[in-house]
């Protein structure tokens with residue numbers, strides 16, 4: 001995006017000053033995201049400009065309402081708790097000149113703007129247990145802060161998002177409808193999928209009785225901003241999937257993304273491992289603020305989370321590959337298949353490392 005194009009978009013928002021620079025930021029697979037630097041009366045202030053993927057999120061009004069509801073609630077909670085530095089701890093959404101929270105441009109694209117939280121960084125994996133703890137603690141705190149928010153105040157932005165049975169069914173449909181070339185390329189992955197589908201039956205049964213909670217539902221470790229100096233979790237971002245879910249989803253997605261030794265699309269799978277010490281730190285961080293709200297069954301169910309989420313992602317990536325890459329951003333034609341194989345490797349690692357034993361040791 002050029003500074004001129006950014007300036008034109010920023011004009012729709014309740015902002016003053018001149019755009020100085022614009023650059024892509026983050027590694028999200030869904031929306032387009034840029035950092036826009038503005039000169040405001042001699043002071044340089046940066047904003048996040050985001051193009052909402054309306055193929056994925058088809059109801060921008062619902063998305064906007066949910067976001068405002070969550071941010072208002074969170075701000076209220078943090079303020080009541082005497083939290084300092086509110087504009088670092090919660091996202092600040094900039095309103096449009098027309099009084100809304102998103103802007104639709106002439107071509108029909110949907111845009112929104114946040115204040116960029118400076119002096120922070122994100123990780124695609126945890127390098128140390130301390131980082132893992134900090135990230136997990138931030139997500140746990142986020143979940144705990146929303147515990148009392150009435151669930152009916154949030155719309156379902158993506159119904160069935162972490163419904164494992166639904167993801168299995170979608171994979172089957174995608175496999176049945178795939179072209180011959182992709183079917184052949186995916187043969188080994190589909191074989192693995194059949195094995196994990198069987199294993200999933202027991203998890204689905206075990207999860208049935210668990211309570212629904214307002215969850216983040218996309219707790220990739222790169223969805224938390226960490227402080228550059230202290231390394232502490234500052235702010236949880238990417239709030240489009242905040243809706244009812246199970247706590248195991250949020251814990252599981254953290255393990256899936258933070259604990260492997262290689263990236264989500266790494267292809268050297270023999271050397272990929274899931275680090276026990278990172279899993280333990282994630283567990284300690286996650287339960288620090290959620291323990292008080294969890295039932296016994298819920299706490300015991302957390303160990304299912306990494307399996308559940310790696311399985312969901314393996315199935316989703318594979319289904320997208322078979323459908324011809326209609327959902328995730330891809331950089332090459334095997335990208336989604338590579339991602340799926342990577343998730344199957346993570347599932348194998350969870351067995352090998354005995355994740356259940358690892359987590360029970362971290363509670364001891």
Ligand code: GN1
Pocket residue numbers: 027028029030031056218220223238241264313
């Ligand atoms: C997407 O937007 P991003 O990249 O944080 C996806 C998540 C997946 C993730 C896999 C709305 O998240 O569910 O876990 O990619 N978000 C949506 O990397 O589908």
Ligand code: MG
Pocket residue numbers: 027028029220222223238
């Ligand atoms: Mg993200």
